[in-house]
Amino acid sequence: MMNYTTLLKEYDLKVTPQRVAIVEELYMNGHMNIDDLYKKLLSKFPSISLATIYKNVNAMIEKVFLNEVKIPNAKSVYELVKEEHSHLVCSSCGKIEDIELDTSSLLKEAISSKNYTIKETSVVFTGICPDCSK
């Protein structure tokens, strides 16, 4: 059981019903794009505005509470920030799954090849999920 109110406060975000709902949806669904969020919240707040969604998502990103995930050939999705992980996208149904992978050897390989100071690693696999390949 998750306390969304406390979570918001920890990130210095004022608690409003709209924000609680956004966090709740993301917590339940893992990843959603702006439109998914808007449609979902519309049923709870019939007069909510897209601007509110954008403002809140941006505020949450600013506080490093939310994270934007860019996906090849699809809209960006947003997720609650947590431990680093990779993503698996089904190009047929659009489903997105988290996957924990050990990317350390890849990182080492990259560092030894070019000498960048690497701060972030983004790995996204695209394919067909078990359900869709039936």
Add this chain to the structure above:
Amino acid sequence: MMNYTTLLKEYDLKVTPQRVAIVEELYMNGHMNIDDLYKKLLSKFPSISLATIYKNVNAMIEKVFLNEVKIPNAKSVYELVKEEHSHLVCSSCGKIEDIELDTSSLLKEAISSKNYTIKETSVVFTGICPDCSK
């Protein structure tokens, strides 16, 4: 030495000076976003339109001749399709480098964890390049 005309024909794209210039720029620079391309081509074709850039980039993507690379916190860039590779992005100067990495073990790990049929692997590192870290 690269023959851009032949290259375009191989991908069933009618050869026009504008298209040749787009391919030439991408061949020279590796990756460019729409605006980079537009500015570069403006000097060669003072009356070229952004619409032409968009139409051509989209046509080339359609023919799987160009590839869009989505980058965290930055505009998408386009590159000529070639062997699979990863990308290294400098968050300070925006430079993007190709890097050849062995992603096969990562892929195996992903397949054994979830049983997707994986078609594409996208790896993007973000960091600071040697020049910027001086």
Add this chain to the structure above:
DNA sequence: CTGACTGCAAACGTTTTGCACGGTA
């Protein structure tokens, strides 16, 4: 009570479309 958030409408930047003209094959 004060400042921040909401919802609306307008503004903005980016991408797409329709059309007349010109160029490629």
Add this chain to the structure above:
DNA sequence: TACCGTGCAAAACGTTTGCAGTCAG
């Protein structure tokens, strides 16, 4: 010559901004 590409202008989209009213702290 027939069709496709170009450039222009307008339209369509997605996102941001300004503002008046409301709510959280």
